[in-house]
Amino acid sequence: xxxxxxxxxxxxxxxxxxxxxxxxxxxxxxxxxxxxxxxxxxxxxxxxxxxxxxxxxxxxxxxxxxxxxxxxxxxxxxxxxxxxxxxxxxxxxxxxxxxxxxxxxxxxxxxxxxxxxxxxxxxxxxxxxxxxxxxxxxxxxxxxxxxxxxxxxxxxxxxxxxxxxxxxxxxxxxxxxxxxxxxxxxxxxxxxxxxxxxxxxxxxxxxxxxxxxxxxxxxxxxxxxxxxxxxxxxxxxxxxxxxxxxxxx
Numbered sequence: 001x002x003x004x005x006x007x008x009x010x011x012x013x014x015x016x017x018x019x020x021x022x023x024x025x026x027x028x029x030x031x032x033x034x035x036x037x038x039x040x041x042x043x044x045x046x047x048x049x050x051x052x053x054x055x056x057x058x059x060x061x062x063x064x065x066x067x068x069x070x071x072x073x074x075x076x077x078x079x080x081x082x083x084x085x086x087x088x089x090x091x092x093x094x095x096x097x098x099x100x101x102x103x104x105x106x107x108x109x110x111x112x113x114x115x116x117x118x119x120x121x122x123x124x125x126x127x128x129x130x131x132x133x134x135x136x137x138x139x140x141x142x143x144x145x146x147x148x149x150x151x152x153x154x155x156x157x158x159x160x161x162x163x164x165x166x167x168x169x170x171x172x173x174x175x176x177x178x179x180x181x182x183x184x185x186x187x188x189x190x191x192x193x194x195x196x197x198x199x200x201x202x203x204x205x206x207x208x209x210x211x212x213x214x215x216x217x218x219x220x221x222x223x224x225x226x227x228x229x230x231x232x233x234x235x236x237x238x239x240x241x242x243x244x245x246x247x248x249x
Contacts, residue, residue: 072203
C-alpha cells in the first residue's frame with residue numbers, strides 16, 4: 001500500500017515541478033537560442049546530482065524514528081501549503097496556474113533583455129534555464145530523498161520521479177509548447193493530499209504512534225483529508241458566490 005503511494009506521490013509531485021521547469025526552458029530556447037538553454041539545463045542537472053550524492057547517504061545515518069518525525073513534519077508543512085493553494089484555486093479565491101501566461105511573460109522578458117554573450121554563450125538564457133531547472137528540481141530531490149529514505153526505498157521514489165521527468169520532457173520536445181492543458185491544480189491537489197497524508201502518518205510513527213492496520217491507516221488518513229478538503233472547497237465556493245452576488249447588487 002505505502003509502496004504504491006510512494007511511487008505515485010513521487011510521480012505526481014515531480015510532474016508538477018517538471019511542467020513548470022519545462023515552461024521556462026521552452027521560453028528561453030525559443031527566444032534566446034537552444035545552446036545556452038541546454039547548457040544551463042545540463043549544469044543544473046549536474047548540481048542536483050551533487051545534492052543527491054551529498055544528502056542521500058547523510059539521511060541514512062539518522063535513526064529511523066527521528067528521521068520519520070523530522071520528515072513527517074516537513075512533509076506536513078509542505079503538504080498543507082500545497083493543499084491550501086489548491087483549495088483556494090478550486091474555490092475561486094485564487095487564480096488558476098496558467099502555464100501559457102507564464103510562457104508569454106518569460107518570452108517577453110527574454111526579448112526585452114539585450115544580448116549578453118560571453119565565451120560564446122548567452123548568459124541570460126543560461127542563467128534563467130539553470131535557475132528554473134535547479135529550483136524546481138530541488139523540490140523533486142527533496143521529495144525523492146525524504147520519501148525514499150523514510151520508506152527505505154529511494155530507488156522506488158526515484159523511479160516515480162524519473163518516469164515523470166522522461167514523460168514531461170518527451171511531450172515537451174514533441175509539442176514544443178507549454179503544457180497548458182495539463183490539469184495542474186488537480187495534480188497539486190492530489191500531491192498536497194499525499195504529502196499531508198504521509199506527513200501525518202510518518203510524523204505519528206516517529207512520535208511513537210502505532211497506527212491501527214499499520215500501512216492501511218494511510219488510506220484512512222487520506223480519506224479523511226479528501227472529505228474535509230472537498231467540504232472546504234464547497235463551503236468557500238458558496239461563500240465566494242455570495243460575495244460576488246452581494247458586490248453586483
